[in-house]
Amino acid sequence: MEYSLERGDGAIIVRVCGRVDESSWEAFGAGLSEAIEQARDGGTSNLVIDLGALDYMSSRGLRALTVAKRQADEGGIAISLASPNEVMREILAISRYDKLFTIIEIEVKP
Amino acid sequence: MLVRFWGTRGSLPVAPTAGTIRQKIVAALLSARTFTNASEAGDFVDRELGFAAGATYGGATPCVELEAGDGAYILCDMGSGLRAFGLDSMRRNGEGHRKTYNFFLSHLHWDHIMGFPFFVPAFDPTATIRIHAAHPDAETALRRQQEEISFPVPFDWLRANIEFVQLNPGESYEIDGVRVETARQQHSHVSYGYRFTDVDGRTVIYSTDSEHKPDNMEDEATFIQFFHEADLVICDTMYSLADSVSMKEDWGHSSNLVAIDLCHEAKAKCLALFHHEPTYEDEDIQRMHEESIRYEELTRNGPPLTVICAYDGLEVRL
Numbered sequence: 192m193e194y195s196l197e198r199g200d201g202a203i204i205v206r207v208c209g210r211v212d213e214s215s216w217e218a219f220g221a222g223l224s225e226a227i228e229q230a231r232d233g234g235t236s237n238l239v240i241d242l243g244a245l246d247y248m249s250s251r252g253l254r255a256l257t258v259a260k261r262q263a264d265e266g267g268i269a270i271s272l273a274s275p276n277e278v279m280r281e282i283l284a285i286s287r288y289d290k291l292f293t294i295i296e297i298e299v300k301p
Numbered sequence: 302m303l304v305r306f307w308g309t310r311g312s313l314p315v316a317p318t319a320g321t322i323r324q325k326i327v328a329a330l331l332s333a334r335t336f337t338n339a340s341e342a343g344d345f346v347d348r349e350l351g352f353a354a355g356a357t358y359g360g361a362t363p364c365v366e367l368e369a370g371d372g373a374y375i376l377c378d379m380g381s382g383l384r385a386f387g388l389d390s391m392r393r394n395g396e397g398h399r400k401t402y403n404f405f406l407s408h409l410h411w412d413h414i415m416g417f418p419f420f421v422p423a424f425d426p427t428a429t430i431r432i433h434a435a436h437p438d439a440e441t442a443l444r445r446q447q448e449e450i451s452f453p454v455p456f457d458w459l460r461a462n463i464e465f466v467q468l469n470p471g472e473s474y475e476i477d478g479v480r481v482e483t484a485r486q487q488h489s490h491v492s493y494g495y496r497f498t499d500v501d502g503r504t505v506i507y508s509t510d511s512e513h514k515p516d517n518m519e520d521e522a523t524f525i526q527f528f529h530e531a532d533l534v535i536c537d538t539m540y541s542l543a544d545s546v547s548m549k550e551d552w553g554h555s556s557n558l559v560a561i562d563l564c565h566e567a568k569a570k571c572l573a574l575f576h577h578e579p580t581y582e583d584e585d586i587q588r589m590h591e592e593s594i595r596y597e598e599l600t601r602n603g604p605p606l607t608v609i610c611a612y613d614g615l616e617v618r619l
Binding site: 212213216217247249250251253254255257258278281282285286287288290291 | 515516518519541542543544546547556558559561562566592593595596599600602
């Protein structure tokens with residue numbers, strides 16, 4: 192799993208690629224925490240997690256999202272999940288996490 | 302080793318209503334054609350109707366029997382499913398079965414002990430009943446539910462030879478031909494999982510009423526080790542993952558996705574979904590089972606994990 196952070200239009204964007212599972216959930220969680228700190232320090236109230244390059248996420252990754260959401264909620268930051276692939280859409284539906292998170296589509300950079 | 306499920310529902314026993322049965326029959330009739338005999342009709346039910354349409358997951362609370370070891374009975378928990386087991390064991394005793402019952406209690410909440418006042422062998426002066434628990438107050442809990450305010454037959458009227466045996470997590474016990482280990486789990490008043498291994502090395506895990514919280518994921522290594530290469534893992538899969546981290550957080554239960562991930566990491570062979578939510582109809586449980594199978598496929602990174610769904614009456618031979 193690799194991730195990167197960048198500042199977009201009114202949001203901090205975390206791009207995740209690979210997969211988030213038992214070997215990478217801690218790094219994923221740390222990355223989300225860092226992004227939330229950046230959003231708070233920069234006065235940004237939106238965090239977008241771009242899943243476009245993510246193969247899949249196990250329950251460890253999903254629960255790391257929950258931990259991040261709790262931290263974000265305390266800082267008044269809204270988290271959206273962007274552009275999940277078909278596998279991730281299924282996982283979000285099976286886990287019912289599509290009821291907990293806003294899912295959006297974002298444009299892919301050329 | 303044979304595992305027989307006598308009760309698979311969590312929290313509260315449930316039963317289908319007249320309306321629910323009528324719906325099943327109507328749906329089956331709409332799917333049916335003409336049959337020449339009961340066997341053909343039975344094949345149609347088994348192969349062409351889904352499990353929810355042609356059967357039921359049942360509604361008795363947890364009670365799981367293991368046929369293993371030296372011929373004594375081995376039971377996990379004393380939910381309402383214990384009543385039917387007790388009557389069946391009287392029949393087997395009449396055929397020469399040894400009248401020794403080893404119980405292993407996950408915890409003392411009422412859905413896991415409510416069957417004991419209706420356990421007929423407890424009235425047999427020639428029966429031996431050993432109640433194993435890591436809780437030091439197991440006897441208190443069983444006596445309390447048979448005090449007069451709650452039940453007309455006091456605990457002291459039971460005629461069987463009843464012993465309470467304290468188990469400790471981290472220790473290994475040889476009990477009537479089966480090695481037994483127990484591990485602490487997160488639940489109100491604590492719960493304990495069990496690992497049973499027979500002389501052939503076949504292993505069953507009983508891990509119910511165990512919550513795996515998002516802020517304790519680093520502690521899951523303990524469960525992965527406890528579940529290691531088990532032939533069958535019976536796991537609490539009561540809630541969706543979303544429910545388990547939101548409205549049902551701290552209710553002491555787990556989800557199908559966490560159970561599958563733990564089993565994948567532990568290289569277990571088969572997972573039985575268990576402790577079904579009492580408000581779920583059979584269709585809801587079937588859907589949860591189908592989704593669990595799909596999630597296992599999507600996230601598999603090694604040998605496949607067979608995912609079955611426990612129901613009252615299911616037998617699994619290992």
